[in-house]
Amino acid sequence: MxxxxxxxxxxxxxxxxxxxxxxxxxxxxxxxxxxxxxxxxxxxxxxxxxxxxxxxxxxxxxxxxxxxxxxxxxxxxxxxxxxxxxxxxxxxxxxxxxxxxxxxxxxxxxxRRGGRAPSLESTTQLEWLGRLIARIHSVGSRQPFVHRGRVDRATLMQAPMQAVLASTLLPASLQANYRSAAQRLDDAVAMRLEAIGPVRQLRLHGDCHPGNVLWTDEGPHFVDLDDARMGPAVQDLWMLAGDERALNALLDGYTQMREFDDTERALIPALRAMRQMHYAGWIAARWHDPAFPAAFPFAAESRWWEQHIADLHELADGL
Known part of the structure; x- marks a missing residue:
């Protein structure tokens, strides 16, 4: 039917x-x-x-x-x-x-599973999360996704860039500046990925930020696999690591359960750039949904796009 x-x-x-x-x-x-x-x-x-x-x-x-x-x-x-x-x-x-x-x-x-946000200042909790993510990846490495795509430039940079350029949110006066900044960042990410070379791809949580981890007295549990896709292991680690200390604690736990290719650390600036470009493209692509103007009113302001363009250049400089 x-x-x-x-x-x-x-x-x-x-x-x-x-x-x-x-x-x-x-x-x-x-x-x-x-x-x-x-x-x-x-x-x-x-x-x-x-x-x-x-x-x-x-x-x-x-x-x-x-x-x-x-x-x-x-x-x-x-x-x-x-x-x-x-x-x-x-x-x-x-x-x-x-x-x-x-x-x-x-x-x-x-x-329904309740809980509170993890304490990312706690080395103990970070190591615990690292062990669990390693176990998720051990399962995720058994076979690939067929239908869910990858963490790549096409999905997280190029498609969002086109969504922004097609949107009325981006002021016409900033179109050329945005296109230049976005293309510059995409080129910088491409060069970084080429320099690092191929890394192992596996099934990931995909959006492993603190809001998708809930902590109880028994420990953490993971929610919302809506962005699960193929990608490098570090994708599920860097968003939980606010600094080098936190990343090291996560990896201390991770490597107790599973090997980690330390080459993947060099991917983090590129992954961070992808996420930032994707964020603006996501808002632009979803602006017709009434929930988005209510939740993200700043995206209708020229000054937000001016700052976003400056951020893209800064990210490109960092790569």
């Missing part, structure tokens, strides 16, 4: 609280009417209370971002990690399926 069309200009306009509750009910669960919208811009995420059991998290995927095969590959990776007794929140399975569809929306349910 063909699913109803979703308006990609306002992709979540039809995602009402009643639809969320109905979607959870279609999994054979019994919502009690309690809904809590959680902080998420790329997708829409709700905590849904259930009768007599713990709440679940319902994640509704942004239409058009990932194919069904790519989402299912993410789910399979999460389940593989959970089966290896790693503290990763994996999707729930209903009738043999993790990816569900309801009224044109694709969604998945996961258990």
């Amino acid at each position: 063909k699913l109803p069309e979703i308006n990609t200009a306002t992709p979540y306009a039809g995602l009402s609280p009643d639809l969320v509750l109905d979607a959870v009910s279609h999994c054979g669960l019994w919502p009690d009417g309690r809904l809590l919208a959680l902080n998420s811009y790329e997708n829409r995420v709700w905590q849904v209370g259930l009768e007599e059991t713990a709440p679940v998290i319902a994640k509704f995927y942004r239409p058009g971002r990932w194919s069904d095969a790519a989402i299912e590959e993410e789910h399979a990776f999460a389940l593989e990690l959970a089966a290896a007794e790693l503290p990763v929140v994996a999707p729930l399975v209903f009738d043999g399926q993790t990816l569900r569809q309801h009224e044109g929306f694709r969604y998945a349910l996961t258990p």
Whole structure:
């Protein structure tokens, strides 16, 4: 049966609280009417209370971002990690399926797992995280992703650059300056990657920043594999390391469980540059979603783009 069309200009306009509750009910669960919208811009995420059991998290995927095969590959990776007794929140399975569809929306349910942000000043916690990331990578190295892409310039630099240039957010007076700065940075990253040479690629968490790690009295657990893709091991480490001390602590834990190619340290400036360019492109590409102007009003100001252009030049200088 063909699913109803979703308006990609306002992709979540039809995602009402009643639809969320109905979607959870279609999994054979019994919502009690309690809904809590959680902080998420790329997708829409709700905590849904259930009768007599713990709440679940319902994640509704942004239409058009990932194919069904790519989402299912993410789910399979999460389940593989959970089966290896790693503290990763994996999707729930209903009738043999993790990816569900309801009224044109694709969604998945996961258990609710609370926690607090890790203390990245704590050497003990950093080493603990390093050990767990090494174990994730041991599982991730077993086979490649087929449908989820890579950490590369095409995805994280060139596509975002085109999104910015096509957007009305970037003032016309800054178009040439932005194009020059973005191209200069892309060229600098390309030279850095060529100088380093090939490094091993494996399945990654992909977006392993402090907000995607929750700490409890029992230790940490990882959430949100939405950006899982192929890439170098250091991609899952550098965002947790605010400085060289923290990176060394993470790697002290990591190398207790798995070898680390120290050549990958030299990738960090390039990965940081990719992330910064991608951030602006992501906002520009999603500006039609009403949540984005509300959350990122600064992106409508010329001075923000002026600073972004200056930042791109500074990053290029650092490479």
